[in-house]
Structures are given as C-alpha cells and as structure tokens.
Amino acid sequence: MFYQNLEKCRRYSRYEKYQHDSVSHQTCFIIPEYVNKEIVEKGTEQQRRSAWRNLILTEQLRGRRNVTGSMSAVFAVADKLHRTILDAQNAESLPGKLVRSEGGKPKGGRAVTESYDYSGDTYDFYKQVFDRNSVDGRGLRLDSTVHYGQDYNNAFWNGTQMVYGDGDGQIFNRFTSSLDVIGHELTHGVTQYEAALEYQDQPGALNESFSDVFGSLVKQYALKQTAEKADWLIGAGLFTRKIKGVALRSMKAPGTAYDDPTLGKDPQPGHMRDYVKTSSDNGGVHINSGIPNHAFYLTAIGIGGKAWEKAGKIWYITLRDRLQENSSFQDAANLSADVAGSLFGKDSKERKAVLKAWEDVGLPPKARK
Amino acid sequence: MKIYFERSGGFTGIPVSMTIDTSSLPTEEARIIQKMVEDSHFFELPPTPNKTSRAGAADYFQYQITIENSTRKHTVKSDDISIDPKLKPLVNLLVKNLQKWKQKK
Numbered sequence: 001m002f003y004q005n006l007e008k009c010r011r012y013s014r015y016e017k018y019q020h021d022s023v024s025h026q027t028c029f030i031i032p033e034y035v036n037k038e039i040v041e042k043g044t045e046q047q048r049r050s051a052w053r054n055l056i057l058t059e060q061l062r063g064r065r066n067v068t069g070s071m072s073a074v075f076a077v078a079d080k081l082h083r084t085i086l087d088a089q090n091a092e093s094l095p096g097k098l099v100r101s102e103g104g105k106p107k108g109g110r111a112v113t114e115s116y117d118y119s120g121d122t123y124d125f126y127k128q129v130f131d132r133n134s135v136d137g138r139g140l141r142l143d144s145t146v147h148y149g150q151d152y153n154n155a156f157w158n159g160t161q162m163v164y165g166d167g168d169g170q171i172f173n174r175f176t177s178s179l180d181v182i183g184h185e186l187t188h189g190v191t192q193y194e195a196a197l198e199y200q201d202q203p204g205a206l207n208e209s210f211s212d213v214f215g216s217l218v219k220q221y222a223l224k225q226t227a228e229k230a231d232w233l234i235g236a237g238l239f240t241r242k243i244k245g246v247a248l249r250s251m252k253a254p255g256t257a258y259d260d261p262t263l264g265k266d267p268q269p270g271h272m273r274d275y276v277k278t279s280s281d282n283g284g285v286h287i288n289s290g291i292p293n294h295a296f297y298l299t300a301i302g303i304g305g306k307a308w309e310k311a312g313k314i315w316y317i318t319l320r321d322r323l324q325e326n327s328s329f330q331d332a333a334n335l336s337a338d339v340a341g342s343l344f345g346k347d348s349k350e351r352k353a354v355l356k357a358w359e360d361v362g363l364p365p366k367a368r369k
Numbered sequence: 370m371k372i373y374f375e376r377s378g379g380f381t382g383i384p385v386s387m388t389i390d391t392s393s394l395p396t397e398e399a400r401i402i403q404k405m406v407e408d409s410h411f412f413e414l415p416p417t418p419n420k421t422s423r424a425g426a427a428d429y430f431q432y433q434i435t436i437e438n439s440t441r442k443h444t445v446k447s448d449d450i451s452i453d454p455k456l457k458p459l460v461n462l463l464v465k466n467l468q469k470w471k472q473k474k
Contacts, residue, residue, distance in 0.1 A: 092457065151465070154379045158450055159425035172381075181380065185428065192425035199427055207427060235381070248381050263383055280375070281431070286382025 079133055081123045082141045085112050088148040088163075095161060096145045111146040111176045115164060118182035119144060125183070125218045126190070129308050130316050135189035142186065146176060155181055157188040171243055171262065178237050183218030184211040195323035202328045204285035209292035210319055216251060217308045227300040227307040233257065251297040254290030270294040272329070272362030292332060295357045299336075302353030310350050314340045330366070333358040337365035370403065373435040374463045378448070380428040387463070387471040394470065405459040411436055412443045418451035426450050432460055 081102065088096035099108045106113055119142045126132040134140045143161035152165025155175035162185045164175045175181055188211050191197055197207035212234050220230045234257075235248035245258025245266070254268035268290030269275060275291065278284045296315060300307035314336055322335040337358065340351035358365050375386040391399040411434075423429070429449040436443060447456060463470075 150461070153381065154428065154430060154449075156380065156428035156430075156449065157426060158429070159423070175380065184380070188425070188427040191427075196425070199423070211427070238381075267382075280377035280384060280433075281382055282378065286378065286380075 079139060081120055081127075081134070082139065083116055083119055083123075084141060084143050085116050086143065086145045087112070088145050090147050090150050090166075092149050094145055094148075094158065094163065095143060096148075111164065111166065111174055114174075114176035115144040115146050115162070115182065118176070118179045119162070119186060121179060121222050122183045122186045122218050125214075125221050125308075129217075129221065129312065132190070135186055136193045140189070144176075144182075155185055157185045157192075159192065162186065167238070167240075169240065171240060172238055173240055175238065178219075178235055179222060180212075180215035180219045180234055180236075181238070182215075184215030184234065187211040187214040190214070191319060194320045195327065196325045197323060197327060198325045199282055199285060201283035201285075202288070203326050204282050205288035206292055206323070206327060206329065206332055208285045208289035209296070210315070212249060212251060212289060212293050213296045213315055214312075217312050220306070221308055226305055227297075227311070228304070230307065232297055249286075249290065249293065251290075251293040254294055268293075270361065291361050291363075292329060295333070295361045295363070298357035298360055299353050302356060303350055310344070311353075314343060314350070314354060317343065329363055333363040333365040334367075337367075370399075370406070371435075371437045372402070372463070373433075375433045376430050376464065377433075378429060378431040385464075385467055387467055389470050398466075398470075402459070402462070405462060406436060409453070409455040409459050411445065411456070411459070412441050414443075414445045414453060414456060416444060417446050418448055422451045423448065434460070434463075 083100075083102050084098060085100040085108070086094075086096035087099045087108070088094065100106075100112055100116055106116070123134060123142065126134070134142065144164065145161060146164045146166075148163045148165050150166075151168035153167055153172045153175075155162065155164045157163075162182070166174045188207070191207050191210055197203040197210070199207055215234060216230070216232060220227075223230075231247075232252035233247035233250055236246055238248060239245050239258070243258065243263065244260040245263070247257045249266070249268060250257040254270035255266050257266040257268070259265045267276065267287050269288065270290055271294075272291060276284045276287045278287070281287065296311060299314070300311040303310050317339045318332065318336045322339060323332065327335075337351060337354050340348070340354040344350035355365055370391045371388070372391070373386070373388045375384065377384040391402055394402070431446070431448045432452070433444065433446050445456070447453070447460075452460065
C-alpha cells in the first residue's frame with residue numbers, strides 16, 4: 001500500500017502492526033516501488049538520485065535491504081567516496097555552482113578545501129571504523145555548499161546535503177574550519193537513514209547528541225587521541241578571538257564552553273535534573289543534548305582507550321539498530337546498556353561503564369523484561 | 370509598526386531576538402522595512418511552516434516574527450528550510466541590523 005505522506009505512513013505502520021504474510025512485506029511508499037525502480041534505471045541523474053533516495057528511505061524495516069541491494073549495480077553505487085563542493089556565492093540558493101568534484105584539483109579557497117577534506121575524513125572514519133559506506137550506507141555522494149548567505153553564522157544539513165556559512169568574522173569564523181562540525185553535519189545524515197530521530201524535544205536532543213558524539217569521534221580518530229587526551233569540545237575554533245569561550249559545547253563539562261557578554265553563557269545541562277523545558281530550538285535540542293553527550297563522555301572515559309573502539313561502537317549499533325524516531329533519553333540509556341551487554345557481555349566492564357555513565361546523568365538504565 | 374523578531378536553533382543553538390518600533394528608526398530605514406513587509410505579504414503568510422519539507426534536516430535556523438500595525442497583528446514561524454522566498458529579505462535585514470536596532474525601543 002502507499003500513502004500520500006511518508007510521515008503518515010511511517011506513523012501508521014509503527015503504531016498499528018502491519019501484517020507480514022509469507023509472500024511479501026507491506027511497506028510504505030509514496031510512489032510505488034516499481035516506479036522508483038524504473039526511474040533509477042532510466043531517469044535523469046537528478047531523478048535517479050531522488051528515486052534512489054526514496055527507495056532507501058522507505059526501507060524502514062531494518063535489515064530489509066533486498067530492494068536496493070539488487071539495484072546497486074544499476075545505479076553504479078561504488079564502495080567509495082564521492083564528493084562534490086558547490087559555491088552559493090553568498091546567495092541563499094541551493095545547491096550553487098559546482099567548484100570541485102571528487103579527485104578534482106585542490107583549488108577554490110579554504111572553505112572549498114576544508115569541506116572537501118573534512119567530508120573525506122568523515123567518510124573514512126565511518127568506513128574504517130564501522131564499515132559504513134557513506135551517510136546512507138550505500139555510497140551516497142557527499143555534497144557541500146559553501147559561502148551560503150552573507151555573514152551567515154551557521155552550518156546545516158538540509159536532508160540531502162551540507163550547507164556552510166562564512167561566519168560574520170566578528171563572532172564566528174567560517175563554519176568549515178572545524179572537522180567536528182563537518183562530522184556533526186554528516187552524522188545528521190546517518191541518523192536520518194538509521195533511527196530517523198525526530199528533531200524535537202528528547203528525540204531531537206538525542207539526534208543532536210549523536211552528531212556531537214560522532215563529530216567528536218571523527219576528530220579524535222583523525223588526531224589518534226585516546227579518550228583521556230581528547231578535548232571533548234564541539235566547534236572549538238569557530239569563535240573569533242573576541243569571544244570569551246573555548247568552543248560551542250563541551251561534552252566533558254556541559255555549561256562551561258563559553259561565557260561572553262554578547263552571547264551569554266553556555267546553557268547546556270549535564271544532568272536530567274537540569275533538563276531545560278523550552279519551546280524554542282525545537283524544544284532545546286541543542287541545549288539538552290548536553291545530557292546524553294555527557295553520558296557518552298563518561299562511558300568513553302570509564303572504558304578508557306580510544307573512544308571510537310568500544311564506546312563509539314556501542315553508540316553506533318544503538319543508533320543503527322535499536323533507536324526509533326520517538327526514542328527518549330531513557331530509551332537511549334536502556335538500549336545502549338543492552339547493546340553493550342550483547343557486544344561485550346552482561347557483566348563486562350564496558351556494560352558497567354555504560355550503566356554508571358547514564359546513572360551519573362540521572363538516567364539509570366532499566367533492563368528489558 | 371512594531372516588530373518582534375526571534376531567531377533560534379542553528380548549529381550553535383544561540384538565540385537572538387529584538388523588539389523594534391519603526392517609528393523610532395530613521396525614516397529611510399523605516400521605509401525599507403515597511404516595503405519589505407508589504408512585498409512579503411506578511412499578514413497573509415501561513416503562521417507555521419510545512420513540516421514535511423524538513424524531514425531529516427537539522428541545525429537550520431528557526432524564526433519567529435510578530436508584526437503589529439495600527440490595524441493588524443500577525444505571527445509567522447518559519448525556518449531556513451521552509452521559508453517563503455518572499456520573506457527572506459525581511460529576515461535577512463532584521464538579522465543584519467540586530468545590534469544596531471536592538472537599542473531602539
């Protein structure tokens with residue numbers, strides 16, 4: 001069956017168990033599967049990408065990769081990195097003008113070079129550490145638009161690509177200057193193709209947290225740092241020298257990253273008792289992410305060594321296999337403890353570190369019945 | 370014309386806001402704002418954005434603008450993904466002049 005609205009379809013199939021018969025699975029399509037397949041085979045480049053994305057996104061039955069698996073040869077999905085960098089030329093129209101493709105000459109200025117290099121680093125991290133082939137697991141091309149807007153103090157993921165501003169030079173430097181920012185943005189894509197955490201309230205703060213976690217791990221991996229040596233800062237280097245602050249966020253000490261007369265003080269909590277109820281920022285997704293961020297930091301330190309190896313693996317498997325669109329902080333605590341048990345054993349020091357970390361932020365994990 | 374403007378979200382999560390009364394601004398600036406409000410058909414814009422266009426998106430700025438003139442008052446919530454192109458010039462102008470106009474009540 002198919003629905004006009006993919007969101008309605010997902011909700012419908014989630015809350016009302018749909019029937020699996022022995023012949024076929026019911027799944028949600030906004031256009032029938034066979035139409036998408038036709039487009040993938042015969043459409044224009046733009047149409048093919050769009051149809052391909054539809055096919056992947058509608059595979060919300062985890063593990064059901066048989067549709068797109070058989071198509072990957074047709075669509076020439078390669079097991080490798082493919083980047084394009086585009087220039088919005090200080091306008092706000094996307095994607096902008098193509099300035100660099102995969103393997104192209106390193107020219108075009110710092111923003112072009114940084115977005116190219118750092119998306120490569122992020123791709124390499126996911127491939128080497130988790131054997132994940134790009135954001136969608138199937139070699140999705142990584143598109144970045146730079147020089148978006150004028151004095152634009154932001155970077156964002158629009159559901160299809162990354163977008164970076166130059167900053168105003170007063171408060172912020174250009175947003176391509178930090179590897180963890182690029183890792184953060186690309187991880188929003190990974191989340192979109194996996195748990196699809198809704199960008200609101202606790203699921204949204206979890207979404208933000210996973211981006212900070214893997215953004216930080218991308219940086220730690222590139223620098224070959226252990227958990228103890230890492231700075232656990234997000235966006236260090238984004239502020240100009242005029243601002244009193246070391247970074248935008250601290251996973252190690254939420255609430256301490258900045259305190260500036262213009263910007264105010266870092267509002268992040270590090271414990272559930274300080275959870276911020278607000279209607280702005282989609283329910284404070286960039287604020288309350290401090291709590292699960294801190295839980296990850298504590299887990300990584302509790303286990304020791306390189307944070308991506310065990311703590312990162314637990315978090316990745318949790319995001320990929322266990323979390324759902326409306327998962328809460330408590331769900332994340334319960335599920336990551338469960339994953340740690342599956343990976344390392346119920347009485348392992350890894351699982352104990354996860355349990356203690358969530359307890360320390362006010363979310364003691366509850367075992368499944 | 371009174372304008373309340375708030376921008377939240379974004380990668381940084383740092384909000385900005387201001388309230389201005391155009392009658393306290395220089396004539397030329399007030400005139401420019403007036404024109405942008407008219408050109409955007411502000412009072413006819415939907416109060417909230419279409420949710421589906423933002424599927425998977427993150428770290429975009431969110432905007433809330435309330436404008437009150439002698440006859441009407443209207444609030445529009447929008448964001449970088451779903452913003453009506455007609456509204457962009459006004460939003461960008463307000464962001465650009467935040468520090469400057471913030472002082473004037």
